[in-house]
Amino acid sequence: MLKGYISPYNATVVQKLLDGGAVLLGKTNLDEFAMGSGSTDGVFGPVRNPWSYSRQYKEKIVPRSDSEPENSNWVITGGSSGGSAAAVSAFTCFAALGSDTGGSTRNPAAHCGVVGLKPTYGLISRHGLIPLVNSMDVPGILTRCVDDAAVVLGSLAGHDPKDSTTVQDIFQPFALPSLTDVSKLSIGIPKEYHAPGLSSEILAVWSKAADLFKNAGAKVVEVSLPHTHYSIVCYHVLCTAEVASNMARFDGLEYGHRSDMNKSTESMYAATRREGFSDVVRGRILSGNYFLLKQNYEDYFVKAQKVRRLIANDFVKVFGSGVDILLTPTTLSDAVPYVEFIKEDNRTRSTQDDILTQAANMAGLPAVNVPTALSGRGLPIGLQFIGRSFQEKQLLTVAKWFEKQEMKYLLCIQILQISGYTHHQKDEFQTSSGERC
Amino acid sequence: MAARGCGGVWCRVLQRGPGGSCSASRPRRAVACNARGGAVPLGQSGLAPWAAVVGLEIHAQITSNSKLFSGSQVQFAAPPNSLVSFFDASLPGTLPVLNRRCVEATVMTGLALNCTINKKSLFDRKHYFYADLPAGYQITQQRVPIAVNGSLSYSLCKDNKMSQMVTKTVRIKQIQLEQDSGKSLHDDARSQTLIDLNRAEGQLRVDANISVHHPGEPYGVRTEVKNINSIRFLAKAVDYEIQRQIKELENGGTVLNETRAFDSKLGCTVPMRDKEGKQDYRFMPEPNLPPLILYDAKSLPANVNHQQVVNIDWIHERLPDLPSVKRAKLVELYGILPEHSFTLVNEDGLMDFFEDVVKQTQMKPKKVIGWILSDLLSHLKQHSLTAKESPISSFLLADLLNLLENGDISSSAAKQVFEELWKGEGKTPLEIVKEKQLELIQDQEELEQICQAVIDEREKEVMAIKGGNEKVINKLIGLVRKATRGRANPLLVKQILEKKLSE
Numbered sequence: 001m002l003k004g005y006i007s008p009y010n011a012t013v014v015q016k017l018l019d020g021g022a023v024l025l026g027k028t029n030l031d032e033f034a035m036g037s038g039s040t041d042g043v044f045g046p047v048r049n050p051w052s053y054s055r056q057y058k059e060k061i062v063p064r065s066d067s068e069p070e071n072s073n074w075v076i077t078g079g080s081s082g083g084s085a086a087a088v089s090a091f092t093c094f095a096a097l098g099s100d101t102g103g104s105t106r107n108p109a110a111h112c113g114v115v116g117l118k119p120t121y122g123l124i125s126r127h128g129l130i131p132l133v134n135s136m137d138v139p140g141i142l143t144r145c146v147d148d149a150a151v152v153l154g155s156l157a158g159h160d161p162k163d164s165t166t167v168q169d170i171f172q173p174f175a176l177p178s179l180t181d182v183s184k185l186s187i188g189i190p191k192e193y194h195a196p197g198l199s200s201e202i203l204a205v206w207s208k209a210a211d212l213f214k215n216a217g218a219k220v221v222e223v224s225l226p227h228t229h230y231s232i233v234c235y236h237v238l239c240t241a242e243v244a245s246n247m248a249r250f251d252g253l254e255y256g257h258r259s260d261m262n263k264s265t266e267s268m269y270a271a272t273r274r275e276g277f278s279d280v281v282r283g284r285i286l287s288g289n290y291f292l293l294k295q296n297y298e299d300y301f302v303k304a305q306k307v308r309r310l311i312a313n314d315f316v317k318v319f320g321s322g323v324d325i326l327l328t329p330t331t332l333s334d335a336v337p338y339v340e341f342i343k344e345d346n347r348t349r350s351t352q353d354d355i356l357t358q359a360a361n362m363a364g365l366p367a368v369n370v371p372t373a374l375s376g377r378g379l380p381i382g383l384q385f386i387g388r389s390f391q392e393k394q395l396l397t398v399a400k401w402f403e404k405q406e407m408k409y410l411l412c413i414q415i416l417q418i419s420g421y422t423h424h425q426k427d428e429f430q431t432s433s434g435e436r437c
Numbered sequence: 438m439a440a441r442g443c444g445g446v447w448c449r450v451l452q453r454g455p456g457g458s459c460s461a462s463r464p465r466r467a468v469a470c471n472a473r474g475g476a477v478p479l480g481q482s483g484l485a486p487w488a489a490v491v492g493l494e495i496h497a498q499i500t501s502n503s504k505l506f507s508g509s510q511v512q513f514a515a516p517p518n519s520l521v522s523f524f525d526a527s528l529p530g531t532l533p534v535l536n537r538r539c540v541e542a543t544v545m546t547g548l549a550l551n552c553t554i555n556k557k558s559l560f561d562r563k564h565y566f567y568a569d570l571p572a573g574y575q576i577t578q579q580r581v582p583i584a585v586n587g588s589l590s591y592s593l594c595k596d597n598k599m600s601q602m603v604t605k606t607v608r609i610k611q612i613q614l615e616q617d618s619g620k621s622l623h624d625d626a627r628s629q630t631l632i633d634l635n636r637a638e639g640q641l642r643v644d645a646n647i648s649v650h651h652p653g654e655p656y657g658v659r660t661e662v663k664n665i666n667s668i669r670f671l672a673k674a675v676d677y678e679i680q681r682q683i684k685e686l687e688n689g690g691t692v693l694n695e696t697r698a699f700d701s702k703l704g705c706t707v708p709m710r711d712k713e714g715k716q717d718y719r720f721m722p723e724p725n726l727p728p729l730i731l732y733d734a735k736s737l738p739a740n741v742n743h744q745q746v747v748n749i750d751w752i753h754e755r756l757p758d759l760p761s762v763k764r765a766k767l768v769e770l771y772g773i774l775p776e777h778s779f780t781l782v783n784e785d786g787l788m789d790f791f792e793d794v795v796k797q798t799q800m801k802p803k804k805v806i807g808w809i810l811s812d813l814l815s816h817l818k819q820h821s822l823t824a825k826e827s828p829i830s831s832f833l834l835a836d837l838l839n840l841l842e843n844g845d846i847s848s849s850a851a852k853q854v855f856e857e858l859w860k861g862e863g864k865t866p867l868e869i870v871k872e873k874q875l876e877l878i879q880d881q882e883e884l885e886q887i888c889q890a891v892i893d894e895r896e897k898e899v900m901a902i903k904g905g906n907e908k909v910i911n912k913l914i915g916l917v918r919k920a921t922r923g924r925a926n927p928l929l930v931k932q933i934l935e936k937k938l939s940e
Contacts, residue, residue: 002529009523011530128530134724163532164726168745245562245721248573249527253632265568265630292564292719301721 001276003043005256011128012160013097013139020155025093028083031346032278034099034132035243037107037353038341039082041280047082049075049112049335049379050090056378075335075379078111078353080104081140085112088142095152098140101132102235102350103330103357105140106384109369110330113380115399117141117149118357120390121364122167124153125160133242134165136361146370146400150176153392167390174393179401183217188323192228195355199333205373205381206329212405213327223323225314230307231359232351237291237304243281244288250276280346312363319388325398326386329356334375356384366392370399484687485651489679490659492610492646493671498617498636499542505616506533506576517620517633525634527571532725537747540583543614544731544752547584549759550609554749556731558583560614560723565716568632569619579720582613583729590761592779602776643671647678649686657682657692662706664698674699678706763788771795771802780810786824787814790831797835800842808838812855828861837866849923850875878924887925888933891916902938910934 010018018024031041040046051057052074061073077086081098085108088096098105100118109116117140124139131137139156143149154173159166189210194203214220252258252272259271277285291300318326331353341349360367366389369382385402387395503510509522524531547554559581562574587609595601619634648659662678665671677699682692694715697706732738734750758766764778767788773781781788791809795802813834817827837858841851850870857869870876878884891913892899901909910931917930 007528007530009528126530127532130529162534164534165532165724241721242724244719245564245574248564248566249529249571251566251571251573253568254526254571255528266566269566289719292721294717294719297720 001250001273002256007128009128011139012125012162013156014128016156017097017152022155026087028081028087028096030083030098031080031104031280033130033243033247033281034080034101034104035280035284035350036079036346037103037350038076038338038346039079039108040076040338040341041278041346042083043278046338047077047079047086048338049077049082050086051075051111051113051335051379054378056374058378060376060378072339073337075337076111076341078108078331078335080108081142082108082112084140084142085109085114085116088112088114088144091144094143095148096142098142099129099132099137100140100361101137101358102239102354102361105142106330106357106367106369106382107353109142110371110382110384111335111380113371113382114369115141115143115146115149115371115403116369116382117143117153117392117396118360118367119153119157119392120366121361122165123157123171123366123390123392125156125158125163125166127160127162131242131246133239133361134246135238135242136358136364138361146368146396146403147176149368150174150392150396150400153396157392169390176393176397176400178404179397181217182213182398182401185213185218185325185398186323187213187218187220188223188318188326189220190223190225190228190318190326190328192225193328193356195332197332197352198329199375201375202329202331202333202381206327206383209327209372209383209402212402221323223318223321223326225311225318225359227307227310227314228359231311231362232355234304234307234311235354235358235362236287236351237300238308240284240288241291241301241304242288243284244286244292247273247277247281247285252276283347308362311359315359315363315365315386324388325395328384328386330369330382330384331356334377334379334381360386365389366395368395368399370403487649487683488652489647489649489682490656491675491679492659494644494646496617496642496644498640499539501536501538501542503536503538504636505536505539505614507531508534511636515635517631518635520635525571527573533576533723535726535729539614540729540731540747541752543583543612544747544749545756547587547612548749548753548756550584550587550589550612552584552587552609552612554584554731555581556733556736556749557581558613558729558731560726560729562721562723564719564721567618568630569621569634571619571634575616575618576723576726577615578613580722582611583731584612585610587612594776645671645675645678647675647682648692649679649682657686658694660692660694660706661696662699663696663709664700666701670699670701673701673704674706677704681706771806773802773806777806777810780814781806784814784817784824790824790827793831794835794838797832798838798842800838805838808834808855812852816859829855829858833858833866840866840870844877844926846870846875846877847918847923847926849918850877853923875922875924877926878921884921884925884929885933885937887917887920888913888930888937891920892934892937899938910938 014024029039029042029044029047031037031039032043035041038046057075076082081096081100081104084096084098084105087093089112098108098116100106100116103118105118106116119138119141121136121138126134126137126139129137129139141149141152141156143152157173158171159168187210189206210220250256250273251269253269257272257276259268259275261268261271274282290296291304332355344352357367365386367384367386369384371380372383373381375381383402385395385399387398499505501511504522504525507522507524509520509525512520522531524533544554558578560576561579563577563579564574566573588606589609590604590606592602592604595603617636619632620636622631622633624631643665645662645665646659647662648657650657660678660682662674665674678697685692693708696709698709699706731747731749733748737746737748760782763782764775767773767778767781768775781791787809790813791802791805794805794809798805813824813827813829816822817824822828837851837854840846840854841848846854853873853875854866854869857864857873858866864872878887895913895916898909898912902913913934914927914930917925917934918927
């Protein structure tokens with residue numbers, strides 16, 4: 001639909017980076033209109049996870065048959081901001097921007113072994129972010145370590161008069177302290193995040209991480225977010241409704257693809273939208289319009305908003321009971337091969353993959369994926385921290401502490417062995433904060 | 438998009454029976470008031486009376502420097518599509534930002550119409566596809582608008598007589614802020630429509646909703662009438678539609694819940710094409726605009742930036758005098774008739790003109806008003822001018838009225854001077870009087886001579902007067918006036934004539 005469209009203005013986040021001296025290296029691939037969890041449904045084709053070509057992965061692959069072509073078992077990046085995650089993971093850039101509506105930044109961050117930060121809703125301007133779900137979207141930040149994420153956050157956060165949903169409070173950029181004493185910290189482990197389909201590997205990693213905190217003196221408690229299992233359905237109703245609304249502007253009249261059909265305005269609209277939108281997008285538009293019909297509005301949309309309030313309240317209660325940070329898995333498993341992934345349709349996949357990430361979008365809370373370990377197949381596994389509204393500093397401080405622990409260190413060394421990079425080239429990959437990754 | 442306020446007005450046009458209780462044995466003549474207050478029979482005699490319910494949806498464009506949700510300018514008659522921001526063109530990623538001035542304007546309107554101002558109001562999206570709506574939805578306030586439950590009192594002349602005024606009240610259901618659409622220009626020759634996204638046409642647009650029912654029964658099915666371009670056509674459209682519905686129902690038909698267009702040439706309403714079933718607008722809250730919170734003196738938080746909030750009480754204090762107050766003040770201050778105050782207030786600039794003249798002349802306001810409302814106003818109307826554009830300034834008119842008041846000229850002479858002044862050649866009233874020799878004859882003897890001359894000429898009339906027909910003296914006065922070319926004081930002439938005739 002937007003093929004050939006060049007925006008005449010910069011998004012606020014892009015402009016802020018440019019104003020801060022950042023160098024724009026390029027634009028990245030994604031699922032069309034950010035709908036998807038694999039970055040496989042874009043007009044430019046699917047995104048390949050750089051880890052597909054890492055020694056760790058290649059060593060672990062069991063070739064299925066001799067007749068199989070060489071590169072048929074490359075894995076997906078996750079999505080929808082897979083291109084950005086891949087770019088950061090492959091060391092092509094210092095940082096990348098994505099979007100996060102149901103996990104679209106954290107999910108690919110986990111699969112690509114990078115840090116993916118979803119800020120609090122209202123902290124960073126959405127002016128220039130093509131909306132998917134206006135009430136849940138945030139710009140996402142992808143970097144190789146937590147300190148870098150904090151730096152990027154510092155230059156992006158703050159009130160934007162062009163976005164009425166950003167908060168008025170003045171944002172103070174911060175440097176992350178190096179936490180040494182976690183004894184005052186209370187980590188919550190939500191039991192509902194032990195979701196069906198969670199791989200035993202990830203479960204083990206999660207458990208090990210919890211133990212890490214406990215052994216370091218933090219208080220680790222099991223908590224409950226009882227409405228978690230409603231969140232997917234709720235998300236679907238609200239997401240498709242907003243999508244139907246937000247996509248109404250794509251009619252070919254003012255910009256973008258316009259069909260050659262010109263018998264009447266209406267037929268031109270219909271043809272333009274049929275040609276310009278993928279099946280995924282059209283499916284969501286139809287669903288959304290259904291939920292917004294007058295006769296359905298109360299039963300679906302309003303109901304979903306009420307359920308959303310319940311989900312948000314779950315978090316309020318838990319954080320109000322003394323828990324500082326929640327620790328959960330980010331994904332159900334490591335990255336699957338592309339040929340496996342496409343066996344299920346987009347909607348089914350999204351339903352499955354979003355389950356651990358999208359409650360944070362419902363509640364507008366900040367959350368971050370921190371790469372934690374490698375799976376048995378040599379692919380990255382990440383864990384998610386969820387914090388209180390606008391407490392990014394606390395969230396990232398804890399994340400940074402975790403990053404430094406032994407588990408992460410193991411992962412780091414192995415990253416440097418992607419595609420045959422050898423040990424002595426470690427020095428080249430220094431982060432902005434001067435610490436060796 | 439440009440800002441637009443939208444008000445819902447409901448008024449009941451009641452039927453008036455011949456008075457007394459309803460009696461089944463006596464066929465009643467059902468009547469109703471039309472817009473001019475005259476009795477109009479509703480439906481056929483002998484059948485049950487009808488009552489009509491009319492609701493008006495009024496779209497009024499707010500005067501502001503920039504549009505409601507985008508920063509682009511508002512300018513009358515700008516070249517097409519020259520005032521379109523990224524948001525107006527619905528470019529992806531753009532977000533609405535509420536214009537403060539528009540909110541203030543809406544609050545002012547709400548207060549002026551006795552509405553309750555909602556301290557919290559919400560914005561919604563109303564979805565439909567049309568070329569003049571780039572986003573595919575309009576941002577409006579469907580659930581909770583800014584102002585609700587107001588009223589407007591107005592006066593109606595009974596039987597076209599300004600002296601018989603009836604005060605009525607109409608309910609204002611709500612006032613809401615909403616986006617305007619673009620302007621469509623239909624080019625039938627090339628089967629195309631051109632869209633100008635600056636703003637829509639027309640500062641004031643009205644749609645009427647009309648239904649009829651028998652009193653005591655539930656309301657009837659309503660139709661919506663669009664394409665009404667003036668107040669006069671509004672009255673015609675409403676009257677026509679009421680009659681059409683009554684005829685339809687009395688003939689056993691039904692009224693469809695449809696949208697009709699008013700055809701001004703034929704003076705009737707016709708069904709609009711392409712309306713299959715009712716549109717479902719799929720209303721949804723506008724997620725990019727948080728609820729609009731308005732404050733008053735009590736609820737205003739401390740330490741808040743005055744620029745960041747809208748204070749209802751602050752606006753209330755700064756409301757100008759409403760028309761009803763202005764009229765009452767005029768009547769009290771100047772002793773003019775209420776119906777005169779209406780004209781003064783309703784005609785742009787006329788009230789100020791009047792007050793300026795009053796300040797500069799000794800003539801009593803009650804007399805000045807006649808000059809303003811008949812002489813000046815009729816000339817202005819004839820030449821389509823406003824009071825501010827009048828070729829006769831308030832100073833000049835005051836000057837003229839002073840001459841009249843001092844007895845230097847007669848009133849008919851004054852009218853002649855008025856005509857001369859209207860030419861706008863820069864002469865003062867005194868100059869014109871001198872030039873045309875319009876001064877009143879002050880010499881008593883000269884007047885007596887002229888009167889005598891007339892009496893001598895008109896034996897027949899003199900006989901009639903002496904015979905008791907006193908009114909005929911006016912004819913003699915008229916003749917004297919003619920003879921003096923308006924330079925005789927009519928009262929004095931009358932005195933002299935009467936004295937002479939009684940001798």
